[in-house]
Amino acid sequence: MTEGPSVGLFATCLVDALRPSVGFAAAALLQRAGCRVEVPRAQACCGQPAWNAGDRRDAARIARSVVAAFEGFDYVVAPSGSCAGMLRVHYPALLGDDSAFAARAAALAEKSYELVSFLVDVMDMRAVDARFAGTVTYHDSCAGLRELGVKDQPRRLLATVDGLVLAEMTDAGVCCGFGGTFCVKYPEISVAMARTKTAHIAATGAATVLAGDLGCLMNMAGTLTREGSAVEARHVAEVLAGMTDAPAIATAKKDG
Amino acid sequence: MDATSRDFPANAVRALGDATLGRALEKLQREFRRDRAAMLARMPEFEALRDAARDIRAAALDDLPALLERFEDNVTARGGQVHWCADAAEARAAILALCRAAGAQSVVKGKSMISEEIGLNDHLEANGVVPVETDLGEYILQLRRETPSHVVMPAIHLNVTQIGDGFRDAHTDRDPHRALDADAILAEARDHLRDRFVTAQVGITGANMLIAETGSIVLVTNEGNGDLVHTLAPVHIVVASIEKVVPTVADALTLVRVLARSATTQEITSYTSIVTGPKRPGDADGPGAFHVVLLDNGRSRLLGGPFRDILRCIRCGACQSLCPVYGAVGGHAYGWVYAGPVGAVLTPALTGIEEARHLPAASTLCGQCEAVCPVRIPLPALLRRWREEAFARALSTATERRLIRLWAQVAARPLVYRPLLRLAVAALTLAARLAGGGGRFRTLPFAGGWTGARDFPAPQGGTFVERWHAARGRGP
Numbered sequence: 001m002t003e004g005p006s007v008g009l010f011a012t013c014l015v016d017a018l019r020p021s022v023g024f025a026a027a028a029l030l031q032r033a034g035c036r037v038e039v040p041r042a043q044a045c046c047g048q049p050a051w052n053a054g055d056r057r058d059a060a061r062i063a064r065s066v067v068a069a070f071e072g073f074d075y076v077v078a079p080s081g082s083c084a085g086m087l088r089v090h091y092p093a094l095l096g097d098d099s100a101f102a103a104r105a106a107a108l109a110e111k112s113y114e115l116v117s118f119l120v121d122v123m124d125m126r127a128v129d130a131r132f133a134g135t136v137t138y139h140d141s142c143a144g145l146r147e148l149g150v151k152d153q154p155r156r157l158l159a160t161v162d163g164l165v166l167a168e169m170t171d172a173g174v175c176c177g178f179g180g181t182f183c184v185k186y187p188e189i190s191v192a193m194a195r196t197k198t199a200h201i202a203a204t205g206a207a208t209v210l211a212g213d214l215g216c217l218m219n220m221a222g223t224l225t226r227e228g229s230a231v232e233a234r235h236v237a238e239v240l241a242g243m244t245d246a247p248a249i250a251t252a253k254k255d256g
Numbered sequence: 257m258d259a260t261s262r263d264f265p266a267n268a269v270r271a272l273g274d275a276t277l278g279r280a281l282e283k284l285q286r287e288f289r290r291d292r293a294a295m296l297a298r299m300p301e302f303e304a305l306r307d308a309a310r311d312i313r314a315a316a317l318d319d320l321p322a323l324l325e326r327f328e329d330n331v332t333a334r335g336g337q338v339h340w341c342a343d344a345a346e347a348r349a350a351i352l353a354l355c356r357a358a359g360a361q362s363v364v365k366g367k368s369m370i371s372e373e374i375g376l377n378d379h380l381e382a383n384g385v386v387p388v389e390t391d392l393g394e395y396i397l398q399l400r401r402e403t404p405s406h407v408v409m410p411a412i413h414l415n416v417t418q419i420g421d422g423f424r425d426a427h428t429d430r431d432p433h434r435a436l437d438a439d440a441i442l443a444e445a446r447d448h449l450r451d452r453f454v455t456a457q458v459g460i461t462g463a464n465m466l467i468a469e470t471g472s473i474v475l476v477t478n479e480g481n482g483d484l485v486h487t488l489a490p491v492h493i494v495v496a497s498i499e500k501v502v503p504t505v506a507d508a509l510t511l512v513r514v515l516a517r518s519a520t521t522q523e524i525t526s527y528t529s530i531v532t533g534p535k536r537p538g539d540a541d542g543p544g545a546f547h548v549v550l551l552d553n554g555r556s557r558l559l560g561g562p563f564r565d566i567l568r569c570i571r572c573g574a575c576q577s578l579c580p581v582y583g584a585v586g587g588h589a590y591g592w593v594y595a596g597p598v599g600a601v602l603t604p605a606l607t608g609i610e611e612a613r614h615l616p617a618a619s620t621l622c623g624q625c626e627a628v629c630p631v632r633i634p635l636p637a638l639l640r641r642w643r644e645e646a647f648a649r650a651l652s653t654a655t656e657r658r659l660i661r662l663w664a665q666v667a668a669r670p671l672v673y674r675p676l677l678r679l680a681v682a683a684l685t686l687a688a689r690l691a692g693g694g695g696r697f698r699t700l701p702f703a704g705g706w707t708g709a710r711d712f713p714a715p716q717g718g719t720f721v722e723r724w725h726a727a728r729g730r731g732p
Contacts (some may be wrong), residue, residue, distance in 0.1 A: 139390030179620025
């Protein structure tokens with residue numbers, strides 16, 4: 001087990017705080033792909049809230065701490081297109097003027113990946129050993145899709161999950177309305193976008209919606225449960241890892 | 257035009273409550289997505305064409321002063337005249353003076369966003385010159401005294417019933433009980449405008465592009481009204497902003513190829529006209545005089561700063577037609593001439609970030625706009641740049657800035673962050689249990705923005721990082 005590349009798992013603040021099962025699923029998938037997974041204790045957030053709020057100085061401070069904590073690994077992998085995009089696309093822009101960190105940020109960016117695209121594109125994973133009975137639909141998160149080109153990889157692996165049927169929704173690549181702090185700064189617009197998304201989800205007849213970002217998933221799940229929908233929301237890593245014992249997002253264990 | 261961008265949140269909530277508007281926007285975006293996919297399928301080289309268009313626009317901006325001088329020289333050489341205007345007031349005054357010199361009581365107009373930007377119609381009307389919009393969408397809006405909500409489909413927010421009501425209110429000489437479907441509306445507008453074309457002393461158009469090597473303007477339209485405006489009236493006034501200039505006819509035609517496809521998903525619009533100077537001896541038709549009113553209005557200032565790339569914009573409106581925020585609230589909520597992503601970058605630049613701070617903030621940065629922009633303007637990066645400007649000037653609420661800073665200070669120090677996070681997760685987990693489980697919160701203190709219409713997921717318990725290390729400590 002010592003031959004595989006070392007991967008620093010950047011759990012993301014939302015997974016870390018709210019849904020550790022996604023972190024364990026991500027780690028399991030990486031290990032099955034032959035990676036040596038490590039989870040640095042010195043991790044918090046990728047800095048997007050500050051970066052997207054226009055607080056460049058604080059965002060840079062966070063970015064430097066992430067670079068320092070993760071630059072020793074062969075790869076850095078996050079179960080999120082949004083946070084991986086932050087490391088891969090935005091850190092070089094954010095730290096480009098910092099003479100001590102520009103080169104280090106660029107080097108980190110090079111080896112930072114979103115989980116599923118890393119498994120398929122870098123580790124050449126072709127199939128998963130998992131079972132999930134039922135019809136699912138998949139939401140393409142914005143940053144994963146448009147910053148990192150994550151689109152076919154999750155679908156390819158989902159196609160190898162035993163018992164799973166994928167029903168594509170209309171406008172799978174259109175934003176769900178989460179948008180980080182946008183969702184609480186302009187809640188009415190955010191909710192309108194979320195309801196458009198949940199209507200598309202419902203129209204597929206799928207019992208479960210999957211995505212690669214917990215932010216989007218919380219938005220969709222929270223909207224679905226409030227609407228009284230029975231559609232469940234899960235991170236795609238849970239299904240690909242065959243680790244779906246935990247209740248779906250924003251639901252509790254069913255009695256009996 | 258007076259801006260109400262400051263009131264964006266209230267404007268947006270009002271728009272969200274308008275079901276008719278919601279249906280119009282849903283239809284626009286659904287059909288535009290479908291038609292754009294078909295257009296792209298017919299043209300696999302579209303991405304390469306976008307690169308070419310971006311390069312043409314970027315090079316033109318690099319050479320803007322020289323190109324504008326060349327444009328003026330060539331307009332003059334062909335018997336026309338260029339009027340340089342630093343701001344909206346100068347442009348309004350120049351156009352009014354030209355109308356008066358022509359003895360105009362009425363002017364016919366082709367569609368022009370610059371005319372909206374400088375508030376031309378109100379100014380002409382206040383000074384005794386009657387402006388008549390001849391683009392159907394603009395005519396509809398003029399009758400209803402509304403402003404455009406989209407740069408290429410100005411009346412896209414209205415349905416046939418609303419348009420028909422506007423016609424009944426305005427055309428009082430007709431039977432008030434007449435039926436007005438889409439065809440009848442078109443026929444009535446034609447009927448009404450026909451005389452205006454013939455009697456107007458001045459025709460005013462915008463310009464999709466200015467061509468430096470010939471002193472020509474390019475007009476891209478679908479209704480043919482633009483050509484009637486500039487060929488029938490004795491005087492043609494073009495109003496255009498300075499960044500519209502490109503070096504050659506070939507450059508302009510490359511841009512036309514991405515413009516029509518991006519604006520309406522057409523290969524080419526029904527009319528694409530290159531207009532050069534006044535009527536020459538021997539010409540069958542054309543105006544006796546040709547004037548170009550060139551508007552700066554803050555653009556030369558943008559050229560030297562971080563927002564330069566927005567000047568590449570060719571006003572196709574694709575970013576509006578596909579933006580999910582625009583799709584939720586429509587164009588009027590943005591509160592000024594330009595809506596959607598382009599408006600959210602341009603409006604703060606032209607009206608001030610104090611006035612327009614909400615526009616760059618009200619985006620999920622989903623990247624759809626950049627993904628479709630025919631000249632590859634990095635719109636999300638420019639929106640974020642405006643947020644930096646707003647943050648530096650402390651334009652957002654103090655609470656919001658304090659929360660972001662506090663979060664950032666803690667998140668940059670994992671040694672401080674981790675115990676605080678464990679505590680917060682433990683508290684939230686306990687609160688979820690006390691609230692009766694269910695795996696979610698229906699309300700949370702200080703999180704009304706979220707829980708007003710969405711549940712918030714309860715944490716699973718424990719943090720991932722600590723649980724991972726605990727499990728490894730026990731394991732082999």
